[in-house]
Amino acid sequence: MENEISKHTLKIIKTMHDPKTPLRKKIAEVALEIFIIVFAVSLAQFLERQKEQSVKQKDVKEFLIGIKEDIQRDIQGTNENIEAYKHYKKVYTYLRDLKPSSHQPADTINKYFHETFSNSFLRPNTSRYEGFKSSGKLEDVEDKKLLHQILDYYQETLARIRTSELSYIENGSKLQDICIDQVIENDDGTNNYEKIILEPKYKNLCKALIPRAQLFERYNNVIAEGNDIIKQINNLYPKN
Numbered sequence: 001m002e003n004e005i006s007k008h009t010l011k012i013i014k015t016m017h018d019p020k021t022p023l024r025k026k027i028a029e030v031a032l033e034i035f036i037i038v039f040a041v042s043l044a045q046f047l048e049r050q051k052e053q054s055v056k057q058k059d060v061k062e063f064l065i066g067i068k069e070d071i072q073r074d075i076q077g078t079n080e081n082i083e084a085y086k087h088y089k090k091v092y093t094y095l096r097d098l099k100p101s102s103h104q105p106a107d108t109i110n111k112y113f114h115e116t117f118s119n120s121f122l123r124p125n126t127s128r129y130e131g132f133k134s135s136g137k138l139e140d141v142e143d144k145k146l147l148h149q150i151l152d153y154y155q156e157t158l159a160r161i162r163t164s165e166l167s168y169i170e171n172g173s174k175l176q177d178i179c180i181d182q183v184i185e186n187d188d189g190t191n192n193y194e195k196i197i198l199e200p201k202y203k204n205l206c207k208a209l210i211p212r213a214q215l216f217e218r219y220n221n222v223i224a225e226g227n228d229i230i231k232q233i234n235n236l237y238p239k240n
Contacts, residue, residue, distance in 0.1 A: 067150070074222060075227065077122050077123060
């Protein structure tokens with residue numbers, strides 16, 4: 001391109017200094033050469049922008065197809081968590097309602113007591129999103145509706161889940177601290193689990209650990225919003 005511009009520039013200079021060429025013809029030829037130069041520069045800039053845009057959209061496509069897979073894994077993990085918390089609801093409701101006069105089998109009490117040492121939380125796949133965001137490329141997503149859905153999913157929906165889970169995990173840790181401080185397990189297989197469970201502080205924590213409707217609602221929002229984003233990406237790239 002530079003060679004072409006130089007070639008036409010030299011032709012302009014040559015024409016301007018040619019004493020044999022009439023002025024009107026000089027003006028016409030110079031105007032033509034200037035037009036050719038301007039057109040060539042504009043075309044080159046246009047092609048360069050097109051090339052850059054093509055590269056950007058290739059990156060966007062790779063990003064969107066990638067986060068589709070990430071969100072699919074999030075949804076799978078969310079479904080597993082929903083089932084886990086349904087089980088925790090059964091566990092902590094049983095422990096909250098246990099009374100001294102209930103005469104529950106020791107094996108059942110032991111089973112539910114040990115269930116409290118497990119927990120479950122969502123581990124969202126955010127690395128790809130965070131990397132694309134930090135590189136300043138999110139604005140390259142041309143479908144702004146989809147972009148806003150993605151931003152809401154990663155910045156709002158997943159954040160709300162994390163808030164609920166942290167509160168749950170914190171109460172679970174308090175319950176485990178009570179168990180660690182007070183549990184007695186004898187050589188003959190007996191223990192003081194029931195005594196610990198019947199303490200007011202333990203009961204109150206069990207009540208707090210019964211999963212609330214809000215937690216399930218937030219998990220269902222992850223699934224609903226995630227599926228909507230996946231649908232939009234599939235519409236953009238139906239063969240991927």
